[in-house]
Amino acid sequence: GQSLEQPSEVTAVEGAIVQINCTYQTSGFYGLSWYQQHDGGAPTFLSYNALDGLEETGRFSSFLSRSDSYGYLLLQELQMKDSASYFCAVTAQAGTALIFGKGTTLSVSS
């Protein structure tokens, strides 16, 4: 079977740094994506890693280790508006749909 594991909940305070981990077990692997979803809204794309290493986009960074089947999303200088659910997703085979994890709910408090 194919599975992605990520923590169900994470809490942090404004200004802090939080890391959301994702481990995957899939039949193939092309890349790892991260999506953000605010309550009641649609998921929006945050980042994509196809190769090992760190990708940085503003306050958000994403890391991938293909040998460990592991990645993480790093959120820095947390703001209240970062409170949302974060999903990791794997492209297992070219031309197929993303496989999503169950999501991590991030709660940022003041």
Place this chain on the structure above:
Amino acid sequence: SQTIHQWPATLVQPVGSPLSLECTVEGTSNPNLYWYRQAAGRGLQLLFYSVGIGQISSEVPQNLSASRPQDRQFILSSKKLLLSDSGFYLCAWSVPNSPLHFGNGTRLTVT
């Protein structure tokens, strides 16, 4: 620029009634199209995806079906809804080497 339209935004239907949700994409040609469902507080479950007109792949056997009558139109249907069909239905599109772009979703409540 590309846009995706999905409607209706909310829908309340009785058990046993039919369903038709429509999704259209503008500004791109031959996109891959997807239907996902999200139960309350849960992850995204892939229902169907399509790589071209008339080509539908089903991921989960159930009483739902999908059709792609035109290049940029994707329809999710059911002949008889079940209570368990309640959820947040999301249409999405992508092209090779690009992220997935989601519509605003339809919140379906089956009563």
